Amino acid sequence: MKKIIYTTLSGAILSLSLLLNSCVSNADSPGLEYAPDMYRTPGIETYVDYGEVRGRENKQWKGRLSALTPPRNTVPYYGTDSSEVMLMLPYFRKPNVAFRQTHGLYGWDYSTADEYTLAVNDKNPITLDKDNAETYISKGKELFTAMCQHCHGEKGDGQGPMVVSKAYSGVPNYVGLAATEGQMFYSIYYGKGMMGSHGSILNKKEIWSIIHYIRRIQDANYGKFDANGAAVSTLVSDTTNAN
Numbered sequence: 315m316k317k318i319i320y321t322t323l324s325g326a327i328l329s330l331s332l333l334l335n336s337c338v339s340n341a342d343s344p345g346l347e348y349a350p351d352m353y354r355t356p357g358i359e360t361y362v363d364y365g366e367v368r369g370r371e372n373k374q375w376k377g378r379l380s381a382l383t384p385p386r387n388t389v390p391y392y393g394t395d396s397s398e399v400m401l402m403l404p405y406f407r408k409p410n411v412a413f414r415q416t417h418g419l420y421g422w423d424y425s426t427a428d429e430y431t432l433a434v435n436d437k438n439p440i441t442l443d444k445d446n447a448e449t450y451i452s453k454g455k456e457l458f459t460a461m462c463q464h465c466h467g468e469k470g471d472g473q474g475p476m477v478v479s480k481a482y483s484g485v486p487n488y489v490g491l492a493a494t495e496g497q498m499f500y501s502i503y504y505g506k507g508m509m510g511s512h513g514s515i516l517n518k519k520e521i522w523s524i525i526h527y528i529r530r531i532q533d534a535n536y537g538k539f540d541a542n543g544a545a546v547s548t549l550v551s552d553t554t555n556a557n
């Protein structure tokens with residue numbers, strides 16, 4: 315009889331203590347978890363610092379990107395507007411073989427042809443009209459000011475602070491530049507001479523917008539339209555093939 319009472323009593327104490335233990339004052343807490351891995355996956359999530367997972371430090375992995383870089387030639391999703399999607403596709407021209415040494419573009423598919431010369435007829439796929447011109451040109455200006463102006467100069471005359479300080483030289487004046495817009499794109503994307511490649515930091519839409527702005531620097535009437543909607547400048551880009 316005594317044995318039964320003791321067993322019942324210790325059973326009751328045990329259940330009570332378990333019950334009380336699983337109570338916490340924080341209403342958002344699930345309480346004591348007996349098998350936390352069942353509730354939360356121990357798998358490492360994307361966008362976390364591998365160096366510290368669940369409070370456990372792992373110095374070897376500190377500061378390491380947990381999200382992998384998307385595979386090459388994958389296309390970011392930019393909605394369903396097909397004209398925009400075309401602009402996001404990878405640039406169809408390959409870098410010239412020489413770029414492997416000169417611009418450090420390792421791991422790319424190279425072309426044995428002179429792609430810069432082939433780019434001569436590539437056209438800006440963003441067509442300006444009286445409604446959109448200022449939007450694209452001002453976006454181009456904004457990007458140019460942030461990423462190019464220190465070399466190319468505010469006026470695009472090749473006299474940016476880097477050049478004026480004599481830290482850098484050989485930057486051309488945009489006015490009188492022989493390159494066509496297709497070649498400008500190629501040069502901005504892969505680099506040219508002393509200019510590095512910008513293909514990894516600007517998408518195609520951004521580069522083409524900057525090229526519209528460079529055209530505005532070359533001709534103050536570029537991207538301006540008369541009352542009938544006709545382009546004032548003769549430097550109008552027509553849209554044919556480039557994407």
Ligand code: HEC
Nearest residue numbers: 461462465484485486493497498501506507508509512524
């Ligand atoms: C570090 C300095 C530097 C930066 C930054 C720079 N450029 Fe250049 N850029 C140069 C130099 C130098 C050249 C001349 C290259 C040559 O012809 O050898 C050049 C040439 C060019 C050309 C003429 C290309 C051709 O085919 O003749 C264009 C267009 C151009 N840059 C646009 C840009 C744009 C747009 C940016 C910003 C996204 C930019 N550059 C950033 C230094 C720079």
